[in-house]
Amino acid sequence: MQEIKRKSGLALGAVLALVASMFVVTPVAQAAPVETAAVISPTGAGATSANTMLITEDFELRVRYGTGVSGVNGDANSQSGTALDALRVHYSLSSTSGLVVSASPAADMGQETAVTLVPDTATTANDGHFTVVSTSAFISIGIDQALMTTVSPSVTVTLTPYLEVDGVTGKTAGDSIGEAYDVVFVPWSSVAHSLTLTQPVADDRGATASVTVTAGNVRWSQLDGEFTVRFTHTADTGATNSASVSGVANADSSTIGLTGANLTSLNYSFSAAVKTGVYTTSGTVGSLSAQVFYMTGSSVTNQASLGGSNAMSAVSKLGVTAKTVNAVSISAVAGDNVKNTSVGNADARINSAFVVRAFGWSASNTTSVAVARTVTVSAIAGTMEFDADSGVILDGTTYTSSAAFAAASFALAGSDDTFTVSTFGQDFTTNDGFTLKVSSQLQDHSLAILLKTPSYSPTYTPTTLAGLAGQTKSFEITVADQWDVAPVRTDLRVKATVTLSSSESEAVSGVVTGGKATVAVAPTPATRTGSATVTFTLQTFNQGTQMWDDGNVDSATWNVYSYVAGTEAFESRTATASASISYGVAAYSWSGVVSVEIANSYSDITVTATGLVIENNDDATVTASDTLTVAANGLNGNFRFASKTAGTYTVTFTNGSASTTSVITIDAAGEDKGATITFDKTALTAGETTTITGTLRDANGNPVKTGATASIAIAYTGKGLPFGTSTTMATDANGQFTFQVLVLSTEKGDAAISATYKPTGSATSTRNVTTVHALTVGAAAAAQADQKVNAGSFKGYVAVYAKGYEGQRLSAKVGNDWVVVESLASNYVRVVEYTGAGYTIAVRIYIDRVLVDTITVTTK
Numbered sequence: 001m002q003e004i005k006r007k008s009g010l011a012l013g014a015v016l017a018l019v020a021s022m023f024v025v026t027p028v029a030q031a032a033p034v035e036t037a038a039v040i041s042p043t044g045a046g047a048t049s050a051n052t053m054l055i056t057e058d059f060e061l062r063v064r065y066g067t068g069v070s071g072v073n074g075d076a077n078s079q080s081g082t083a084l085d086a087l088r089v090h091y092s093l094s095s096t097s098g099l100v101v102s103a104s105p106a107a108d109m110g111q112e113t114a115v116t117l118v119p120d121t122a123t124t125a126n127d128g129h130f131t132v133v134s135t136s137a138f139i140s141i142g143i144d145q146a147l148m149t150t151v152s153p154s155v156t157v158t159l160t161p162y163l164e165v166d167g168v169t170g171k172t173a174g175d176s177i178g179e180a181y182d183v184v185f186v187p188w189s190s191v192a193h194s195l196t197l198t199q200p201v202a203d204d205r206g207a208t209a210s211v212t213v214t215a216g217n218v219r220w221s222q223l224d225g226e227f228t229v230r231f232t233h234t235a236d237t238g239a240t241n242s243a244s245v246s247g248v249a250n251a252d253s254s255t256i257g258l259t260g261a262n263l264t265s266l267n268y269s270f271s272a273a274v275k276t277g278v279y280t281t282s283g284t285v286g287s288l289s290a291q292v293f294y295m296t297g298s299s300v301t302n303q304a305s306l307g308g309s310n311a312m313s314a315v316s317k318l319g320v321t322a323k324t325v326n327a328v329s330i331s332a333v334a335g336d337n338v339k340n341t342s343v344g345n346a347d348a349r350i351n352s353a354f355v356v357r358a359f360g361w362s363a364s365n366t367t368s369v370a371v372a373r374t375v376t377v378s379a380i381a382g383t384m385e386f387d388a389d390s391g392v393i394l395d396g397t398t399y400t401s402s403a404a405f406a407a408a409s410f411a412l413a414g415s416d417d418t419f420t421v422s423t424f425g426q427d428f429t430t431n432d433g434f435t436l437k438v439s440s441q442l443q444d445h446s447l448a449i450l451l452k453t454p455s456y457s458p459t460y461t462p463t464t465l466a467g468l469a470g471q472t473k474s475f476e477i478t479v480a481d482q483w484d485v486a487p488v489r490t491d492l493r494v495k496a497t498v499t500l501s502s503s504e505s506e507a508v509s510g511v512v513t514g515g516k517a518t519v520a521v522a523p524t525p526a527t528r529t530g531s532a533t534v535t536f537t538l539q540t541f542n543q544g545t546q547m548w549d550d551g552n553v554d555s556a557t558w559n560v561y562s563y564v565a566g567t568e569a570f571e572s573r574t575a576t577a578s579a580s581i582s583y584g585v586a587a588y589s590w591s592g593v594v595s596v597e598i599a600n601s602y603s604d605i606t607v608t609a610t611g612l613v614i615e616n617n618d619d620a621t622v623t624a625s626d627t628l629t630v631a632a633n634g635l636n637g638n639f640r641f642a643s644k645t646a647g648t649y650t651v652t653f654t655n656g657s658a659s660t661t662s663v664i665t666i667d668a669a670g671e672d673k674g675a676t677i678t679f680d681k682t683a684l685t686a687g688e689t690t691t692i693t694g695t696l697r698d699a700n701g702n703p704v705k706t707g708a709t710a711s712i713a714i715a716y717t718g719k720g721l722p723f724g725t726s727t728t729m730a731t732d733a734n735g736q737f738t739f740q741v742l743v744l745s746t747e748k749g750d751a752a753i754s755a756t757y758k759p760t761g762s763a764t765s766t767r768n769v770t771t772v773h774a775l776t777v778g779a780a781a782a783a784q785a786d787q788k789v790n791a792g793s794f795k796g797y798v799a800v801y802a803k804g805y806e807g808q809r810l811s812a813k814v815g816n817d818w819v820v821v822e823s824l825a826s827n828y829v830r831v832v833e834y835t836g837a838g839y840t841i842a843v844r845i846y847i848d849r850v851l852v853d854t855i856t857v858t859t860k
Contacts, residue, residue: 035066037178038161044221052217090129090171094156154186325360325441350451353422358438370415373440382432390425454481457552466559466602466631470526486515491541500532532558559602568656569599578665588642605637606654615640644700671710672759673698677771686778687745696735701849703735718751719777748778791843791855811846
């Protein structure tokens with residue numbers, strides 16, 4: 001295709017014309033008309049209707065003889081009796097502001113190098129014509145740029161091709177006149193577009209703008225300029241940063257060319273490196289603004305020389321906002337495939353999936369905030385493999401190229417965001433891994449993830465125990481990998497030996513099943529006492545050598561002692577201790593330490609404390625419910641106790657044949673600990689006065705006594721006459737309060753009690769708890785249903801049974817675990833909890849948080 005100009009923008013325009021053509025409806029094909037005069041049409045891609053051009057650009061057209069013009073003088077395309085230069089173009093402008101049209105031929109098309117504009121006779125200066133000496137000419141029409149600032153909002157140039165045949169200067173009725181074509185010249189400010197600017201935040205060092213331009217009727221294929229965004233910012237002149245911005249490229253007045261093929265959806269980013277502290281909320285607050293231009297040159301000076309009329313848009317200055325992110329953090333969410341080994345470091349199981357969490361912290365470093373954060377891959381370590389079958393999946397995107405993974409980036413917006421990471425097809429090599437970095441508001445934090453294969457280790461707890469000389473002890477060892485996952489393989493066993501002075505016992509072993517192994521070993525010789533070391537070695541069967549290979553080890557200290565049977569005794573013990581009620585499952589409210597002193601060093605002390613959690617205070621990792629046996633720490637044992645239920649508990653300590661007791665008191669619930677209110681009546685009988693008892697309990701079902709500060713407000717509505725109610729009722733030590741309701745013999749219907757517990761005594765406190773209880777009034781109270789609870793065991797499960805409590809809340813403590821059903825679905829319900837077989841467990845059953853029965857079950 002012939003073109004009048006050889007410009008870099010034409011390739012860009014060719015693509016844009018495709019976009020512009022989307023806005024044009026293609027007419028139904030028709031037979032081509034016979035052209036008996038001159039013809040003019042635009043060049044370049046795009047529909048004929050794309051006739052708009054910027055005032056800084058020329059519009060290119062082709063002028064030719066019509067196909068129906070007969071030729072003479074040896075020229076097949078010239079009209080009979082006319083010269084070759086009879087092909088002319090008449091122009092007229094819609095504006096009379098003194099603008100002139102500039103026109104030129106394309107010298108490389110073999111035409112004249114200049115065209116003289118000749119005003120038509122008796123017309124205005126905005127009307128004229130020019131001659132084209134060619135059988136098929138390409139011309140460029142434009143507005144004189146020196147006068148372009150007066151174009152508002154647009155100027156239309158009407159171009160009419162004609163053949164001069166009547167000898168009268170200018171376009172007249174006697175000439176052969178072709179179809180006119182309008183070219184509309186507009187300033188860029190009239191083109192549909194948008195510009196958005198990111199909000200600068202204190203300590204920011206860059207800016208980002210996004211631009212969108214809508215195609216409209218502009219003939220994009222003829223453009224040869226470019227879009228630019230100019231950023232302007234002011235520096236802080238406050239005392240903390242008085243220096244101006246200097247020494248940084250593009251810091252004060254920055255432009256960047258927005259070139260590319262997708263002009264209908266421009267999204268270009270600019271991030272200038274500016275001096276630290278430019279954007280600050282102290283002193284004189286700096287600001288940022290941006291403006292988009294269409295430019296025929298590449299410098300700001302060129303833009304200014306055009307009078308500024310090519311500015312498309314301006315964005316109001318945005319003040320600097322305070323920084324909302326004081327710090328960011330990124331860490332692994334501990335699970336079966338990953339664990340954090342230190343701050344900023346984690347070990348992940350090779351070829352597995354795991355979860356990572358990234359936070360943005362507020363200025364107080366206590367609250368995560370929903371501020372945009374970016375996660376990137378900042379490093380790849382070792383010799384990780386990337387190919388069609390190997391790579392990394394990061395936040396749902398699969399990367400099988402090392403370069404693509406190194407450039408990976410995605411955004412997070414929520415206050416507490418997690419994303420999934422997984423590796424696949426990797427062969428283990430030491431130090432293989434990668435580093436993820438989260439960034440927000442100039443803060444960043446990295447997590448180095450090292451890929452590892454499972455390494456299994458044996459673990460025995462406690463670390464110290466005691467036993468009689470020559471006595472065999474059974475040890476249960478737990479085996480797990482570094483992520484605390486039990487092995488599923490069947491070729492592992494644990495070997496155990498006891499070393500006492502210079503003597504080592506014969507090794508014994510136990511096969512690892514379900515992550516556990518049991519071994520029974522005795523120190524030798526049988527009469528020797530002292531401090532022995534028990535060593536547990538994990539072994540793996542080597543198929544090649546058919547031998548067991550030693551692996552990781554654990555050990556325990558075994559204090560071997562001897563004494564004459566019947567000499568066991570307690571020398572002293574702490575008589576009493578107390579604790580407050582424990583709430584929740586994350587932490588206990590422990591009692592003071594209860595110490596016991598025994599006569600035989602390192603002998604076992606068994607603590608029996610039904611209803612209490614027991615802690616070995618000498619090794620806080622050792623706890624149990626109801627019963628705990630530990631080796632004495634020399635001649636002493638030290639224990640603490642906790643419970644979720646208030647009351648007085650007797651604790652029994654046993655050492656061989658000797659025993660002693662202590663008393664543990666779990667204090668009553670505080671009056672601000674109430675959580676629920678229940679009532680003992682659901683129906684009131686006609687013709688009777690009924691006493692209604694309400695009970696206030698804490699979250700564990702303990703009664704709550706009020707009266708000093710906390711109180712209960714009672715409101716009664718419906719049938720019946722209440723008395724004895726108030727807005728400040730107190731509960732007794734059983735958590736109970738009462739009032740009466742008189743029901744006349746003729747009254748039937750419904751009533752309701754609204755009870756509001758006020759832990760602070762305030763009627764408007766957000767901690768208040770309100771309960772609404774419905775009553776049936778006027779019918780004889782139905783006989784209480786046959787109600788019963790029970791517990792049993794089968795196949796390692798504990799089953800809890802409840803009969804006659806449909807719709808009520810069932811909770812049961814099975815050993816250390818709680819089973820809760822908020823509303824029983826039927827009149828007869830069974831709830832099961834797996835515990836394993838061979839355990840003796842106390843099952844405490846509560847209905848609506850009231851203890852109904854405690855049943856001891858031996859699991860089968």
